[in-house]
Each structure stands twice: as C-alpha cells, then as structure tokens.
Amino acid sequence: MTYAPETTVPAQAASAEAAYEKLAGRFRPVFARIAEGALAREQDRVLPFEQVRWLNEAGFGRLRVPVEHGGDGIGFEPFFRLLIELAEADSSVAHLYRSHFAFVETVGLEPEDFQNRWYPRVVAGEIFGNAATERSGNVIGTTGTTLSRDGEDWLLNGRKFYTTGTIFAEWIAVTASTEGIDGRQYAVVRTTQPGVEILDDWDGFGQQLTGTGTTIFRDAVVPQANIIQRSVSTTHEPAFFQLVLLAVLAGIGRAALADARSLVRDRKRTFNTGSGELFRNDPLILQLVGHLSAKVFAAESVVLAAARELDAAADPELDLTHVQRYVRGEVAVEKAQLLVPELVQSAAQQLFDITGASSTSKSKSLDRHWRNARTVSTHNPAVFKARIVGDYEINGTTPEGLHSIGDVRTAG
Structure with missing residues (x-):
C-alpha cells in the first residue's frame, strides 16, 4: 500500500x-x-x-x-x-x-x-552601541564609571571594555553610577561628541570584527533627558540580550554546514582506507554530514522555541502577571543556553572530520566557525544557568537574569 x-x-x-x-x-x-x-x-x-x-x-x-x-x-x-x-x-x-x-x-x-x-x-x-562592562575594579552590581552634576547637565567619566558595536554606532548606552542614587543608570551619549574615545583594541580569537573594544569617557556631557533610571527588575531584557547570542551561534552553525556542503560536493581526493568513492557518495562521509546537519537544525530549533516563549510571554491575551511573563521567557532562554553552544561548537569541530587535512589551510579559514562559536559561548557561563534552571524546577525559585559583572563583594 x-x-x-x-x-x-x-x-x-x-x-x-x-x-x-x-x-x-x-x-x-x-x-x-x-x-x-x-x-x-x-x-x-x-x-x-x-x-x-x-x-x-x-x-x-x-x-x-x-x-x-x-x-x-x-x-x-x-x-x-x-x-x-x-x-x-x-x-x-x-x-x-x-x-x-x-x-x-x-x-x-x-x-x-x-x-x-x-x-x-x-x-x-x-544605531546604538553598548558600554556596560569594565575590566576590573568595580564591585558586582556597581560601576566605576560615574555621572556627576554639572549645572543642568551631567558629566560622564569612566573606562569601559567589551563595548560591542559601539564603533559602528551613532549612540552609546552607558551604565554608570551616581552619588546618592541607588543602583545604576543609563547615560545615552553620542559616539562623536567631545569626551568620547572609541578604541579598536579587541584581541579575542573569535568574533574579531564586532568592535568589541575599549570606550573611554572624559567629562562627556549628558543632558538630563538622556539619563535612564534603571534597576534590576523582572523584564524580558536579560533573556532577549542572551537570546541574541544564541541566534548568532545558530547562524554560525548554518555557516559551518554550508561550508561542509560545498567542500564535500567539490572534493575529488579520497583515501585508500575509504570506500574509493567520491566524498559526495561515501556513506560514512554522508553520515558525518548528516550528524552535523542535525546538530545545526537542533540548535536553530531551540533558539526559535525560546523566541516563541518570549512571544507568548508578551501576549496580552494570555493575561499573565508581570512575574509570570518574566519567568516564561527567562527560563526558556536559560534552558537554550545549556544546549545551543554545545551543539554549535560540536558541529564546527565536526567540519574538520568531514573534510580532512586540507581543511586546516589558512586560505579557507574554516577554523573561524569554531573560534567564533567558542567566543560567543563564553559570554554567559552555562554552568550557572544549569544551577538556576534546576533551582527553578525543584524549588520554584524565580530565575535571576544576568544584570551585571564585577569583582566579588568582600565582607566588612
């Protein structure tokens, strides 16, 4: 039948x-x-x-x-x-x-x-860049970059690192501390105004073209209207910020798969220990490509599943509470963070098993997929996410999104 x-x-x-x-x-x-x-x-x-x-x-x-x-x-x-x-x-x-x-x-x-x-x-x-993180010296939850009153305006002073995208942008959202005000604020400044210096000094082995370097502020004037009072709260922002990275990883996986397709299709050489067929017809090579493809598919599927949870959390017809909206999106993205980096790094690594020694040629730069995936994956350690998800599943603890990075607080 x-x-x-x-x-x-x-x-x-x-x-x-x-x-x-x-x-x-x-x-x-x-x-x-x-x-x-x-x-x-x-x-x-x-x-x-x-x-x-x-x-x-x-x-x-x-x-x-x-x-x-x-x-x-x-x-x-x-x-x-x-x-x-x-x-x-x-x-x-x-x-x-x-x-x-x-x-x-x-x-x-x-x-x-x-x-x-x-x-x-x-x-x-x-477009808008970012200046949130400092190399060292700021206690977690605080920032060494400061805002001080100057008449009706404010003066911004500090040094930021990992200012991804800022060198391409017209504006920068800068996290800063203000004496007498709890928490941190966003100061929105022009990239071209006096007192702002952007350096292309990112030396990471991956994602080398993101402009992830140093930005320095020396008495940069900020109007009161450009100050956003921010506090740690249960919004979708932390989940969104992390899901962007996971989407980048999924795209890296797709790029690695595209290279695998073209390299295997065009390859004429083989090994005497193989089937004697062209790589495009060798069942073992096709099996490897199949596994690589499945990993890329799984990574992208997980990212989009998390995105649908963010959509659901924002749907007014579901009548969710503020905390329910936050938890629905945050938990989904944190689960995705436990899966997507490993899947994409594995796919990028497997690309070399498929193509042989010639794939290590610098002219091909196939190592960029793994380097880029490994670099993106370091942004938010998955081990912390596993603990947070487990605590939520067992104890119902509201997950804590990533809001700040800094030195460990000391007693006293």
Missing part, C-alpha cells in the same frame, strides 16, 4: 510562513552581499562599516520598533529567524547589533515621551 504525502497546511501557519518569507525577502539580497566578502574581511581584519550601512539603509535596525512609531513591529520569532540568517552570512555583523536591539527593547519599556524621542532616531537608521 502506498500513501500520498500530506500537503494540507493550517491556514494560520501558512500565513505566518508567507509573511516571514515576504519580510526576509527584503533583507536576503543584503545578507547575500554581506556574505560575499565575509571571508576576506575575516582574513584581513576589515571592520564591516559598509555592511552595517547597507543594513541601516534597508531598515534592519527598526524591526522591533512598533508600527505606530514607524517600525516593522515584528514578533520575537521572526526577528530571531532573520538574525540567524544574518549570522550565517557574517556572525560578527549579527553580533554587533546586539546592543542596538537591546536598547530598542529598553525604549519600549520607558514612558511615551521617551519613546517619542528615541524611536524616530532608530527609524531614521541610527
């Missing part, structure tokens, strides 16, 4: 997929242009200023701005699908937008007058 394949697709699912394809169609030509020069930029260490400009001109930075403010207003799942596609083209370019999109999420949580001030800048193509 034979069976005809089922071809009926629920109308709602078909409509969502068609909508995504239409959205992606706007950006795929730009992604293709970015991918064309990605290898050369990696080998010559050329920062992707031009590629960022292409994306800004295409409106990439306004994807999450609400429609009523002139943006696309897309949900989390289609957003992260697009980010994965961009990361496949160039993982550094996708990564450097992390701070920008995080700031857009922050704007959405602020009062209407703040939104009316900053959303138009995003819609106009301006």
Whole structure:
C-alpha cells in the first residue's frame, strides 16, 4: 500500500510562513552581499562599516520598533529567524547589533515621551552601541564609571571594555553610577561628541570584527533627558540580550554546514582506507554530514522555541502577571543556553572530520566557525544557568537574569 504525502497546511501557519518569507525577502539580497566578502574581511581584519550601512539603509535596525512609531513591529520569532540568517552570512555583523536591539527593547519599556524621542532616531537608521562592562575594579552590581552634576547637565567619566558595536554606532548606552542614587543608570551619549574615545583594541580569537573594544569617557556631557533610571527588575531584557547570542551561534552553525556542503560536493581526493568513492557518495562521509546537519537544525530549533516563549510571554491575551511573563521567557532562554553552544561548537569541530587535512589551510579559514562559536559561548557561563534552571524546577525559585559583572563583594 502506498500513501500520498500530506500537503494540507493550517491556514494560520501558512500565513505566518508567507509573511516571514515576504519580510526576509527584503533583507536576503543584503545578507547575500554581506556574505560575499565575509571571508576576506575575516582574513584581513576589515571592520564591516559598509555592511552595517547597507543594513541601516534597508531598515534592519527598526524591526522591533512598533508600527505606530514607524517600525516593522515584528514578533520575537521572526526577528530571531532573520538574525540567524544574518549570522550565517557574517556572525560578527549579527553580533554587533546586539546592543542596538537591546536598547530598542529598553525604549519600549520607558514612558511615551521617551519613546517619542528615541524611536524616530532608530527609524531614521541610527544605531546604538553598548558600554556596560569594565575590566576590573568595580564591585558586582556597581560601576566605576560615574555621572556627576554639572549645572543642568551631567558629566560622564569612566573606562569601559567589551563595548560591542559601539564603533559602528551613532549612540552609546552607558551604565554608570551616581552619588546618592541607588543602583545604576543609563547615560545615552553620542559616539562623536567631545569626551568620547572609541578604541579598536579587541584581541579575542573569535568574533574579531564586532568592535568589541575599549570606550573611554572624559567629562562627556549628558543632558538630563538622556539619563535612564534603571534597576534590576523582572523584564524580558536579560533573556532577549542572551537570546541574541544564541541566534548568532545558530547562524554560525548554518555557516559551518554550508561550508561542509560545498567542500564535500567539490572534493575529488579520497583515501585508500575509504570506500574509493567520491566524498559526495561515501556513506560514512554522508553520515558525518548528516550528524552535523542535525546538530545545526537542533540548535536553530531551540533558539526559535525560546523566541516563541518570549512571544507568548508578551501576549496580552494570555493575561499573565508581570512575574509570570518574566519567568516564561527567562527560563526558556536559560534552558537554550545549556544546549545551543554545545551543539554549535560540536558541529564546527565536526567540519574538520568531514573534510580532512586540507581543511586546516589558512586560505579557507574554516577554523573561524569554531573560534567564533567558542567566543560567543563564553559570554554567559552555562554552568550557572544549569544551577538556576534546576533551582527553578525543584524549588520554584524565580530565575535571576544576568544584570551585571564585577569583582566579588568582600565582607566588612
């Protein structure tokens, strides 16, 4: 007996997929242009200023701005699908937008007058960098970067590291401490204003083109209107910030799989210990490619499953409490952090088992996939996430999102 394949697709699912394809169609030509020069930029260490400009001109930075403010207003799942596609083209370019999109999420949580001030800048193509972390000296939960009153304005002083994306941006969201005010604040400053110096001194072995270096502030003037009072709270921001990295990892996996396809298809050489067939027909090589493909599929599926949980948490029709919304998104992303890095690093490693010694040639730079994946994976140690998820599952403890990094507090 034979069976005809089922071809009926629920109308709602078909409509969502068609909508995504239409959205992606706007950006795929730009992604293709970015991918064309990605290898050369990696080998010559050329920062992707031009590629960022292409994306800004295409409106990439306004994807999450609400429609009523002139943006696309897309949900989390289609957003992260697009980010994965961009990361496949160039993982550094996708990564450097992390701070920008995080700031857009922050704007959405602020009062209407703040939104009316900053959303138009995003819609106009301006992007935002990040200056949150310091190398050392700040106790966790505090910052050595300070704001001090200067008439009606403030003066910003400090030195930040890991300022990803800032060198490409028009604005920087800077975390700072203010005497007499609890917690930390965001000071939003122009990258080109006096008192701001951005250095391209990132020396990591992966994600080398993200502009992840030092930014220095010396009496940089900040108007009162550019200060955001922030506190540790249960919002979706920490989960979103981490899911961006996982989407970048999924894109790296897709890039490794793409290289595996082309290398195996084109390979003419083989080993006498093998089947004697071309690699494209050797069952053992095909088996390895199959495993690599499955790991990449699993990583992307996990990322998008977490994105759907963020969408569900934001759905007003579910009538969730503030804490329920936070927990639903945060737990999903923390679970994803336990799976995606390992899957993608394994896939990037397996690429070398598929292609042989020639794959180690510097001209191919295939090691970039593993280096990039390993670098992204270090941003938020998974071991801490495993403990948090376990504590939630057993004891119902509300998970704590990543809000700050600093020196250990000492007694006394």
